[in-house]
Amino acid sequence: MEGARPVLSCASCRQRKLKCDRNQPCGNCVARSTDCVYSSASRNRPVAAQRRDGNANLENRLRRLEELLNTMAPRGSQQGSNGSAATSSREQNDREKGASPEDNSSLQSDPFNLSDVKPGRMMSSDSQVAYVSSTHWAALCNEVAELREGLEQTNLAEHTDNAEISYGSGPMLLDGLQRPPDLKDILSGIPPREVTNRLVSRYFTSNVISLVILHAPTFEKEYNRFWQDQEQVLPAWLAVLYGVLAMGSFLFLRSQEDLPGDLGNTLIAIEAFQRRSTECLMLSNYSSSPGPYTMEALAMNTQIEFVRRRDASVGVWVLMGVAIRLALRMGYHRDPSHYPQLSAFQGEMRRRVWALTLQLDALTSCQIGLPPMINQAQCDTQQPRNLLDEDFGPDFARLPPSRPETELTPVLYTITKTRMTNVFRTIFNHAGLGRVDSYNQIMELDQRLNTTMQSISPRLKLTSFEDSVSVPPWLLIHRYSLELLSLKARCILHRYYMTQAYSDPKYNYSRVSCVEAAMSILKYHGQILAETQDGGLLCQHKWFLSSLELHDFLLSAMVVCLELSFRARAKSGSGGGQSPVKFTREELVGSLQRSQILLDTLKVHSSDARKASVALAVMVKNFTQPQKPQEESVSGFEPRDQYANSGSLPLYPSEAESILGSMSFDEPYMSSEAIQTSHPAFSSSLEGVGTFFNTSEIIDWDQWEAFVQGSRSTTDSF
Template sequence: MANLILKNALDLSDTASQSTIPKDNAKSSSREQGVQPNASRQRFKPQLSCTFCRTRKLKCDRNSPCNNCSKRDLSSSCTYIHNSREKTSKAQKVKDKPKDVQERIQHLEELVVALMSQVKDKTLVPGPTVPPDHQPSIFKGPKPSWPDDATVSESADSIGRISVEDELQNYVGGAHWAAILENIAGLKDSLGSEEWPQGTASGKNKHKGPVLLLGDNRKASRESVLACLPSKPVVDNLIERYFTAIDASFITHTPTFKKEYDEFWDDPNSKSFSWLGYLFAIICLSVNFELRTGDIPIPALSDMAVRDTEQRIRLYREKTVQCLVNSNYTEPGLYTVETLLLYYLSEHFQSKDALFGSWMLFGMIVRAGLRLGMHRDASHYPNISVFRGEMQRRIWAGILIVDIQTSCQVGLPRMVSEEMYDTKAPNNLLDEDLYESMVALPPVRSEDEGSPMSHVLSKYRLLIVFGKIFDASNSITPIQYDEVMRLEKMLLGTREGIPEVYRVGSIKSLDTGPIMLRVRKFSIEMSYLKARCFLHRKFLSEAESLRKHSYSVKACVDSSMLILQYQNYMTIETAMGHSLHAMKWITSSLMTYDFLLAATLLCLYLGQLMAAEEETVDTAFREFPIEWTKEDISHALLKSYQIWNNPEHSSEDTIKFSKVLKAMLNKVDHWSTANKTQTKVSKEITNEANSSNPPNYPASNMYSFPSSDFEENGSKFPTSNIEMIGDILNDPAGLDWNLWDTNFQGSNIYIDAAGSSLFASDLYFPFQAAGLETDMDGS
């Protein structure tokens, strides 16, 4: 049957090539070849009446304009829609016929290929393989082991993912962890659709949405608002916490606010609703931090009617919203954007999952900032004071930082792109350097001093580059690899420019120094690692990319592994009784997203390794230069699984994601068991050699992760025990953790701080793309 179709296609091709034969001969030739004319094609019937006469069913005299249109003064609208068709020459129609025949030939050829593929699949039986010389060239190469929908998942990578659940349609971009999960072969089949994470919290979440958008926002009197204000000692304590422990305080000028704060207590009626909303937003955010850390001043609450912390948060948030409504925030003025930003942060901390409603609220903040002209630098406008211009730069920087972070979290394009603004970055000045009557800015301070603004500027510059990467990942035009490497060099150069005081030499360097400095160093490092994951994550999508773009694969895997190690570190250090417990707020839903992204990328990488081994890929791939073994990666994923299974850290999405991790670890377990069965002798020899000669990693300029970062003692993590993971995870409640600590321990792991110089001498990782030099100094 296939040969007959192919013969007809070839005969038809010969017929089409005879373009000079007479028309009658062509028809007879067509009949002789057994090709029937296309009877379904409808003959074109020109429309002779003008559009107006045809619509009104009038008799048209076919003039231009026609008599009917002329009588009604419609001469300019008298048109004949068939004019363009009439202009088509007979020669053009004849010219189009061979093109139509060629399309039919191509369709027949596609049918031949599809039929041959079906016949091949049906007749495939065990026996000697067909020599390559006897196979059609289109079928050469190893047979893929990915499921049929892998091609769809890969092509959909650039357009994101849409899920429909309970008639709710939810889109996330291709760089979102929930969309990346779709590319892991066979993983979704092992879980039901209800168990599959969607990427944003569903409507079942107890936090329904921002109070400003969905609450009862009737106006309240000044007396009722002031009646809910705590006593001055309590407020004093909350204000102090805001300025000392919350990084968002850089949008508030401390001396000016404290002066206004003292004026308020002297005369509570002297301040506007805008300022009162600002005050309540600060109080609400500070109480939010009290709830997260458990550091609540119980004696100070003894005289308060509302003592429960969560109830206090709801009360202060409600009063913030009432003040915004009374001040008509839709016509923004002084303090409006600042109040909205702080209120948004208090809403953001209500859930460990990404809430789309909060992102919608942030859109209002961006529009308010645009309305006030914060996207244009104040130096353009002489009527804006020097002091106010510098504070606007700080506020706009805060908007840009929150924009990129929250847009990543919900998997949607950011709201502010580079071409929309020309506002300069804020200057590295202390609050004491600024005052309302100043006529010029003083010289900027050195960023090596480690001031709060130097931290903001370091993170701001990283996130500006991250914004370029994020825009490229959301673009409908695929990014070229030369552009990837250009952004990579820009990102590395920006990281090199971070002041030494904020750079992380190793994870152990976070153990020393002031608490706020340690948290800021961690925050900057996480921004850098996440940006690298976004930039290179597309090259984990297929085995061919693993071989062709090995630099990107290594960068993505290294960054993801580091993120999971930071997850483990921060989980331990922010626990009760540890040094960073007061900073537990740092592990918010933003951090949750980073950890989920890293774990998802590592799952995808493991899936590619398994697929590549099933396809028996060439030896160049087997020698892929990544030092992380599948046991190292499985071990890191297992630690993440344990964290997500802890109710203290769990959320709607992480509970579902932990089931994905369990399924992935089970796949790795089965894969490892099968490999050991096939190559038992060679595996035993390799394991014996590794146990006697552990790998010797360079010790200079690298992250060193002692086994205590992962386990309680330093024994080696035995390769042969990886198959135990699946069985243990099947019953996590009955797991004997003492036995676990005895059998599963990690080795020291090292990685280059920038993620690139560890294998600088390796031929697989020359830093060359589109003429880029091997040096990393930006030259």
């Protein structure tokens, strides 16, 4: 009988189908920091004998594993209980100190070393990828070194919850009520290649945030293979392609250009491509069997849904939640360095996808006023490196060193934005805890925000407009985005202690920081409005104006209104003194008036802008018309003691709610000029503004109530 072919490669190289240099350890294992193990079995024994011995050996190992699991399970439960108790104890201490459990790593030292925590287990096959935490039984199998190789070669389905491959295995709400079209039907929606080429080229020559999750040279090879044999395409990859076509069409729309070929109406084309992308995701069983390209397709799908809508959408936020859960299921929240089966290229692209996921989570959550869904305390994925796509590829055994951040690359903005988003997420989470942090914690977060801003590359720092005339529009937009995010974080961070400063000067830093950040936001919004007009630096990027969050407008305007209200009350009373804020009353009022003009430009396309514009008109009117003298003299504008001392913030003030809650937008929108000539219509047109303001708890409604009381004399006269 013919002898078996000698096994010369190590186990790791055989598993990955790599060429082994047969050293001990080999070069591939050194690059991946994995164990290099060579088979010690006889190379001259018959294959059948080796298989019989191997099967018997595997059975013995599996029996031993079963005994090991039975022994470890009770012990693991006991340790888990002890660990939970210890964690609960630490969290209780954190609550007493005013720190959130999620942010312990940044605000105080952790006695546990993260490197000591088992990273869980990554299991993959050609069609799907799954991750389980270190407490899952499948991860325990990975602890048995002798079984690692054999078990990794088994079918992934044996370790998952028997996921079905056929359509309809997931929840009906995710799979849809109708079976998606077959692949042949979906492929019929692809435009001719010359048209598709132009849409793909427009996407890859842009600077949209999703661009970094696709490796351009690799996508180009896959794209060419697709045109050679469309029948062999993976549905998830086709979902990515349709997403690229949808975003490419959107880029034509925002630059006010006609689509190539006979695609017709741009909005209809975008919706058609988005529908096809969604059908491809459904066909790929993304919810039950996520695999290669699933996260890229979901990120593209979510981004398109986001840019298609002028106003905040709960549906987009829910869709983002689905994407986040699948990312966790696939282990994107754990750094790829833990998993040797992931190549250097795969790991870096996963880091890019996770960075974009973090940004979209914070963006969509804050937009509707809910906490972000990702718990950073459970994540250790590192930032992607500052590399060009040409710097690395699928054939690289290891990544090259990161380029310096003084060198502008497409991924540098993603790296910087993710850092800023992580700080913003921490601040936003603290603001939504339903209690007030100590001032020391506020100042620690303020210092962290300052440090993050100082670390921004000079290439991405916003400079004066006079120094930006030669800056490309896309780079100017990136600079504005980073600056506005940091200013919004500062407003949210200091919004509570700003009002405390009215009665206690030791908090004046928060008052000054909050007002100056709010005024800067309003100033930058005005600059952007001016530059998006014909002939401006951003005249081809009017979409950027409409994409600005209206929540930023109202947050900033509210801060300015509170400052104006305090000054008015302090002037009528005996307190107040010299304001530490550098802006005059005229400058503060002027910023509100300019903001109302900006909102008026958006009201045609956005119902939220219409509501915000009318609400802002109430504020402006309060400070531009003479007010009736107050019946009671207020000195120092002191907040109510029950809120100042309880550590909690009121959600809805009774009197402000009675005014704002009775507002309606059933009537057609009226301009500020019409408001002055038609008081009853204005009164009826304000219904519902309260729901816009109630999107989150970052506004101090106690102070807002006091402000609205000053407006009552005007609104009552209507």
